[in-house]
Amino acid sequence: MASLAVLLQQYCAALRPRQNNNNLLVLVVLMAICITIPFDITQLLFTVIGAAAYLMLQYLNRLFDQKNKLGSKHKQSSTASKGAKLVQGKLAPRPAARQPQHQRRQGAACKAEVAVSPVLAPRFRGAGLEAEVQELLEQMRPTAASVEAVDCLARHVQQQLASTSPGLQVTGFASSDPCRGRANGVAVPDVELVVNVQPRADTKQVDLRLHQKAVLRQCADQLVSHGGFKFRRSAFKASEPKVTLLSPATVGFGQAIPVDISVNAVTPLHTAALITECGVLEPRARELILLVRRWVKDRGICHAPKGHLSVYAWTILTIYFLQRDQLEEGALLPALEDFESSSKLLPGQQPSPEQVRSRPKWKPKPGEPGAGADSAAKLLQSFMRFYASKFAWATDRISLCRQQAAATVPGISDPGGEAEQPPLCCIEDPFELGSNLGSGMNAWSFQRMMEEMHRAAALLSAESASLSKLLEPWSPPEGLDARVEEASRDKDV
Numbered sequence: 001m002a003s004l005a006v007l008l009q010q011y012c013a014a015l016r017p018r019q020n021n022n023n024l025l026v027l028v029v030l031m032a033i034c035i036t037i038p039f040d041i042t043q044l045l046f047t048v049i050g051a052a053a054y055l056m057l058q059y060l061n062r063l064f065d066q067k068n069k070l071g072s073k074h075k076q077s078s079t080a081s082k083g084a085k086l087v088q089g090k091l092a093p094r095p096a097a098r099q100p101q102h103q104r105r106q107g108a109a110c111k112a113e114v115a116v117s118p119v120l121a122p123r124f125r126g127a128g129l130e131a132e133v134q135e136l137l138e139q140m141r142p143t144a145a146s147v148e149a150v151d152c153l154a155r156h157v158q159q160q161l162a163s164t165s166p167g168l169q170v171t172g173f174a175s176s177d178p179c180r181g182r183a184n185g186v187a188v189p190d191v192e193l194v195v196n197v198q199p200r201a202d203t204k205q206v207d208l209r210l211h212q213k214a215v216l217r218q219c220a221d222q223l224v225s226h227g228g229f230k231f232r233r234s235a236f237k238a239s240e241p242k243v244t245l246l247s248p249a250t251v252g253f254g255q256a257i258p259v260d261i262s263v264n265a266v267t268p269l270h271t272a273a274l275i276t277e278c279g280v281l282e283p284r285a286r287e288l289i290l291l292v293r294r295w296v297k298d299r300g301i302c303h304a305p306k307g308h309l310s311v312y313a314w315t316i317l318t319i320y321f322l323q324r325d326q327l328e329e330g331a332l333l334p335a336l337e338d339f340e341s342s343s344k345l346l347p348g349q350q351p352s353p354e355q356v357r358s359r360p361k362w363k364p365k366p367g368e369p370g371a372g373a374d375s376a377a378k379l380l381q382s383f384m385r386f387y388a389s390k391f392a393w394a395t396d397r398i399s400l401c402r403q404q405a406a407a408t409v410p411g412i413s414d415p416g417g418e419a420e421q422p423p424l425c426c427i428e429d430p431f432e433l434g435s436n437l438g439s440g441m442n443a444w445s446f447q448r449m450m451e452e453m454h455r456a457a458a459l460l461s462a463e464s465a466s467l468s469k470l471l472e473p474w475s476p477p478e479g480l481d482a483r484v485e486e487a488s489r490d491k492d493v
Helices: 004-015 024-037 041-087 101-116 129-140 143-162 208-226 268-281 283-298 311-323 355-358 378-388 443-461 481-492
Strands: 168-175 191-194 230-235 242-246 257-261
Touching: 129 268, 129 283, 129 378, 143 168, 143 191, 143 208, 168 268, 191 208, 191 268, 208 230, 208 242, 208 257, 268 311, 283 311, 283 378, 311 378, 378 443
Parallel strands: 191 257
Antiparallel strands: 168 191, 230 242, 242 257
């Protein structure tokens, strides 16, 4: 019945603009009479009631639509009038209450900590290279507060991951103060967290790497979704897969810092052991390692996914330089077998306690008569000159041990041999037999490294040598990605 009423309403609406068309109106009336004649009184009554209800509903809908349109127009007109008054100056906003001076300083300091600003070349108060180097070393040395912050961050991560793997342990490593801003801080973070998880007993050796990646993905998902971390990048193709996250500002350092997280990785442990023991044997050795690590980060030549040497490889390069008799006072560090703690991490048969006690302790060789001890700045100058002009990258190999079995690595045991594609440089990992830390370099990254070496050697040999100029952050030129990809393809061919 309601459909009949709708039909009548549509015909009536069609007839309104055509009042003179009497034939169509007569036809509609006759159709309505013919349809309703067979109905009884009850059916006709329900038909009329349904049509009336439908017409009432349509009327109410149109009424509500008109009210809504009027309300929106009134709101827009009132907003426009307020804006006009503000523009004309008739309605001025109430000025905020002026804060005391100490509160304004505290607020500005907090905003400065949270705000993200571009990293510029460091500026120093001292004059001269020696003063600048000492000032930078004071800034980079880890403090008790920074060490405690790293431990606090590691405990926070362990608490967040306890629900996923109850038996895991998290260890934090930081060779310098992470709060000091520097270039490429996200690409190469100063803080490394290692999640130690015991794999199942039935896990095969082939499945260990897959298990490592699966646990790392699970940890990253848990920290991002529930721990307040923010994802930055991942490197699952590396020899030790890792992810880079941005820590929450409320944990540890009071500001968000980039953190590398890996599972069952040993490189952070080896790096920390070498730097710590070098500082015990020769404090200047630790200082030179910190300076070199800062330099390669600021100049962008330590990002391994782009084909550069890793920070760990640069640490090996620095220790190797200090083992050579290239300085006036002789070698500053012994072979790795004479390191008391790090030698215990070397692969192969470990010496017995009797052999360790009977081993003569290493003593630096006496230097030339009248030669004084070189400062950290002098060592940095000698480091750059040695690798820029004296070291033969094509034929020489870098090894921290007296004897290391490296015959399984092509290009290490015989760098000038007829290998199908010899590596551009040969840097032995002392803690992993047959591993070349320079195997990932390509032609472009090797050229970049040598350019930076020559640049640093020229800057430091000048009379007006400036550490600010040396550590000026490197910015990639246009079309760099295409050149890197082309160099990678040439290396893989």
